[in-house]
Every structure is written in C-alpha cells, then in structure tokens.
Amino acid sequence: MGKVYFIILDGAADRPVKMLSNRTPLKAARKPHLDSLACRGQQSMIKILPEGFVPESDSGAMALLGYDPMNYYCGRGMLESLGVGVGLDYKYHAGFRINFATLNEKRSNLLDRRVARGLSAEELQELTSEIVNGVRLDNSEKVRFHLHTFGSFRGILSFYSDEISLTGNVSNTDPAYRKEGFFSIPVENYPSALLPCKAKDESKASENTARLVNLFSKQCMEILGSSQVNRKRILEGKMPANCILVRDGGSSRIQMPDFKERYGKTLSIFGQLPCEKALAQLIGAHFYYTWSFDKQGDGVYLRDLAKVLYQDESDIVFCHLKGPDEPGHDKEPFKKVEAIEIIDQYFIGEIRRNLTGSDRVVVTCDHATPCELGVHSDDAVPLLLYGSGISKDSSISFDEKSAECGSCPVKEATKIMDYIKG
Secondary structure, three states: EEEEEEEEEEEEEEOOEHHOOEEEEEHHHHHHHHHHHOOOOOEEEEEEEOOOOOOOOHHHHHHOOOOOHHOOOOOOHHHHHHHOOOOOOOOOEEEEEEEEEOOOOOOOOEEEEOOOOOOOOOOHHHHHHHHHHOOOOOOOOOOEEEEEEEOOOOOEEEEEEEEOOOOOOOOOOOEEEEEEEEEEEEEOOOOOOOOOOOOOOOOOHHHHHHHHHHHHHHHHHHHHHHHHHHHHHHHHHOOOEEEEEEEEEEEOOOOOOOOOHHHOOOOOEEHHHHHHHHHHHHHOOEEEEEEOHHHHOOOOHHHHHHHHHHHOOOOEEEEEEEEOOHHHHHHHHHHHHHHHHHHHHHHHHHHHHHHOOOOOOEEEEEEEEEOOOOOEEEEEEEEEEEEOOOOOOOOOOOOOHHHOOOOOOEEEEHHHHHHOOO
C-alpha cells in the first residue's frame, strides 16, 4: 500500500440550513474534487465520541487516530500545556484553555466570548505582556503561571508549583461550557456572565486551583480594564478585550501506545494547535505546524500545504484544516460554504493530482459545528474513503445525506485506522 492522506475538515459537518435552501454547507458547496473521490469511493456517517459527549479538535483527532478518548483523554488544558512545554517538570501542574472576551461597562454581562475575533496580533501580544507583567498570584511565588496566546483571542494558561497542590478538576468560568470530568459540554442559552471557578471535588488541590483561577481572573479584569490597547479600541468603536474566560482544565499525565507499534505505520501530523503537537508527542508521531489561522482561506497556502504532504515520507499524513469551523461558530453558512469550496479547489485538487494507484484518501471531520448552534455538537459526521483496495458504493457527493446511504462499515471514529491501515 502507498501513502494514506488523512484529511480533517474541522467542523465542516452541519445540519440543513434554511438560508442554503435546507441544504448543509457540504451539500451546497461546489466541490468537484471531493465529489469525484466520493463517486469512486465509499462513505458512512461516524460518531466521534459516544452520545452526549461533544468533541473538541483534540479529542476528535485522538479518536480519528484510533485512540479512544474515553480511555486516554486528559483534558484540553493539559494537552495544550504539554504542547507548549511549560511547567511540566514541576511536581504540580494544571493547564487551561482561555479566551479573551468582552464584558459590558458594568462588567455584569458578557457581550462576546471572542472579542468578535477582532484583536490584531500586536494587540493580543501587548495585552498578554500586560497580564504577564501585572498578575501576582502570591507574595511567596510558590505558584507560577505561564500564558501563551495565539489566534486573535485564544490562549493557554498554566499554573505550576513544587509546593502547592494543583489539579484541573475545577469548573469553567466560561458560561458557554459545563465541565463534566475531562470534557466540556456546550450549554444552551447560557447565562451572559463570567462565572466563578469552583472546586469539583473536596481535595485541597481543587480548592487551591479554583482560588488561583479566580485570583488570576480578577487581576486580569483590572489590568485589561485600564489597558491603553482597550481604551484605543473603545475610541475606535471596537469591543474591548476586558476579561479572560477559563475552561477545560486538565492535570493528569497520561501514557499512550506508540502509533507505529500499534498500527505498523509511520505518522506525520500537520496542525495549528499545541494540543495536536502534544498528541503527536504522546504517540510518537512527527508534528509540523502549518500556517496561522488567518491563512486558512489562502489558496496558495492550501496548494503549497498539499505539496508538503505529498513530499512527506511518513506512511500516513494526517492534516487538520481549520477553515470551515469558525464560520460555523459565527453562524455564517455562506462563509462556511466558501471555506469548503476553497479547500476543495486548492488543497483537495492538488492532493488528487499527486495520487498514485496505491494511495488511499480519508476525508472526514473532527466534529460538527452546526451554524444553527454556533458551537460544536455530538452529531455524526461524514466519512469518505477512496483509493487502493476501497470498493465503490453508490455515493455521488461528499455530504451528510450521501454518507448516510453509503456502504462503508465503519461507524465509529476509533475504528477507521484499523480499517484503512492495510
């Protein structure tokens, strides 16, 4: 068998959208290359996680690579911290995802969880520097923190100490997600207020961490409230980034089986997130950062990325494309259609031109991001398989409805790798 191209269209799966004549974005998109693969391959609808558990990109990738998140997942915050390599040599550690967000003038209502995705790279780094230089967790410095930010509003917060016990088992301050074990579950009609962080067990570590998160959040609000960056943004009629939302805590150190030993294949992962880098480290894969989020619609970038995958020497190349996800979060179906079409034209088209008769292609999603919800869901997502040894079914298009009628026997994300490894 030749190479396997494992392509993840982040959040592309959806539900029928009224503005798209009750079609999903995948159905509405003009995507001749994906549809050509579908006509010559087989499809099914797969569940990424068990019913009621909503995947994120990290747990989704873990499942798609054949590792059951119900057994191996340790929380997004821990994976993100591992990916940036901060504080892991300390006895105690807790990692979290953060968003810069916007509260109203009275700081009582949450106006936007992502500052309308409007922070420039320079603004984000200046605000980060103000927080790093201004926050004081305690006078003795028994607990330290690290803040790594990226992608216009995102970040990773790590607390670490050799003396003060810490844990990721605390609640989220982000009202849009409820913490259940290591997973965060989207909350419908969530309250528009910054929540206090609370201990989720009776341990001293949980009490310590909740106190630190609340202290950090309070000081961040004070620092950001007086920031010149935000004063300028307000004068320009823009939303200020005046608070931090904290979620997805994790602290457990996990061991995962080596990918090559498990499947007999070498693996390269191409992604944009520190948690993906961490996953690669945990399973012995090669990892390569692709370009930043604002390049996802750049056709030249997508075509060049496809060429990099073709040149990579691993048996399996796993590539995460962020493009369709953010329009789903922003409830913009036409932009989601456009993102899918650009990926098809420049990325999938280039992949097709370089395929050999012994290669295989896998196309799927790490989760659904329905435009009607604006958040991830536990909906099933389409799976397309094409190439050497893959029999053809009656599919004529890569979309949810066609996949429902496909003949592929794979119905769970964790089963794909066993099916296609050859």
